[in-house]
Amino acid sequence: MPDVVLITGTRKGIGRYLVDHYLAKGCVVAGCSREPFEGPVPENYFHFIADVSDERAMIAMVRSVQQQFGGLTVLVNNAGIAAMNHLVLTPMTTVQRIFATNVFGTFVALRECAKAMMPARYGRIVNFATVATPLNLEGEACYAASKAAVESLTRVAARELAAFNITVNAVGPTPVMTDLIRTVPKKKMDALIGTQAIRRMGEHRDIANVIDFFVSRDSDFITGQTIYLGGIN
Amino acid sequence: MNEAMADLKQRSFEIVSKAVVELAEDMGFPALVSPVDATPLFGGDDGIDSLSLVRLVADIERAAERELGKAIVLADERAMSRRNSPFRTVGTLSELLYERAGESHA
Numbered sequence: 001m002p003d004v005v006l007i008t009g010t011r012k013g014i015g016r017y018l019v020d021h022y023l024a025k026g027c028v029v030a031g032c033s034r035e036p037f038e039g040p041v042p043e044n045y046f047h048f049i050a051d052v053s054d055e056r057a058m059i060a061m062v063r064s065v066q067q068q069f070g071g072l073t074v075l076v077n078n079a080g081i082a083a084m085n086h087l088v089l090t091p092m093t094t095v096q097r098i099f100a101t102n103v104f105g106t107f108v109a110l111r112e113c114a115k116a117m118m119p120a121r122y123g124r125i126v127n128f129a130t131v132a133t134p135l136n137l138e139g140e141a142c143y144a145a146s147k148a149a150v151e152s153l154t155r156v157a158a159r160e161l162a163a164f165n166i167t168v169n170a171v172g173p174t175p176v177m178t179d180l181i182r183t184v185p186k187k188k189m190d191a192l193i194g195t196q197a198i199r200r201m202g203e204h205r206d207i208a209n210v211i212d213f214f215v216s217r218d219s220d221f222i223t224g225q226t227i228y229l230g231g232i233n
Numbered sequence: 234m235n236e237a238m239a240d241l242k243q244r245s246f247e248i249v250s251k252a253v254v255e256l257a258e259d260m261g262f263p264a265l266v267s268p269v270d271a272t273p274l275f276g277g278d279d280g281i282d283s284l285s286l287v288r289l290v291a292d293i294e295r296a297a298e299r300e301l302g303k304a305i306v307l308a309d310e311r312a313m314s315r316r317n318s319p320f321r322t323v324g325t326l327s328e329l330l331y332e333r334a335g336e337s338h339a
Contacts, residue, residue: 055306056304059304059306060304063298063304066295067298115291115294115295118287118288118291119291119292119295160287163284164288
């Protein structure tokens with residue numbers, strides 16, 4: 001039976017890349033975004049229009065996936081938003097919006113998918129962290145803090161779900177050319193890449209590679225870990 | 234209580250009881266194999282551990298979806314903030330499921 005993979009935030013960017021990546025591996029893939037899927041919907045891909053911060057919508061989506069495919073084996077908690085600004089200039093509504101998607105959205109997807117994985121006593125959950133957290137990047141206080149929360153959630157969830165043979169890990173990408181960083185000045189981006197051991201922009205395949213490792217059936221002794229790309233730690 | 238409500242109440246008890254029996258058989262809880270309203274579940278000296286409660290709640294939500302056609306979250310804010318935990322006994326948990334099933338939409 002193929003893996004059933006649920007990926008949040010699949011309309012574009014890394015999430016969209018991961019849809020094709022896991023379809024190419026023979027998985028059944030479901031995904032969601034706030035807007036309709038861009039372009040033709042691939043075979044064996046099922047798209048839901050859902051905001052990850054909407055608890056009711058997420059519950060309905062996970063249960064629909066569970067009913068349609070008889071279970072769920074992998075969750076990739078990719079959906080995320082960022083806003084870069086000095087904290088003094090950051091409105092509270094921005095903070096709430098970032099935490100609603102990055103923390104609460106990650107939490108509710110994790111909670112509901114864990115429930116869906118428990119009957120089979122098997123599951124792989126991968127959350128999205130960021131190098132902005134260990135690098136304490138100026139201008140990214142809210143984003144870095146929200147992802148720090150995701151890292152902590154990852155570690156605790158790993159312990160709470162271990163009894164059900166569900167692993168929970170996180171990947172911490174360096175900058176990858178997506179909408180999240182399109183507005184960051186080049187000078188700032190170059191300085192950031194200069195802090196990495198391997199000084200290049202990340203690529204989608206780098207992220208997919210780490211996720212492949214986490215979701216492998218052989219990775220049943222790997223949980224509660226965050227792997228940063230580019231040599232950041 | 235009208236007939237539909239009485240039926241839902243009975244079905245809620247049956248869903249909870251069935252999930253409790255399955256848990257009891259899998260995990261070896263002899264005190265839970267014949268559940269009645271007063272059967273202790275969680276929170277006292279008797280009953281199940283927290284991990285078993287997690288499994289039980291997930292099992293009941295799934296069964297409610299399957300048998301009642303309703304998406305229910307038992308561990309919501311209202312349930313968790315009650316002075317008396319709804320997870321104490323088979324009866325209190327059945328009552329919680331009955332309440333949520335009565336108010337939720339398919």
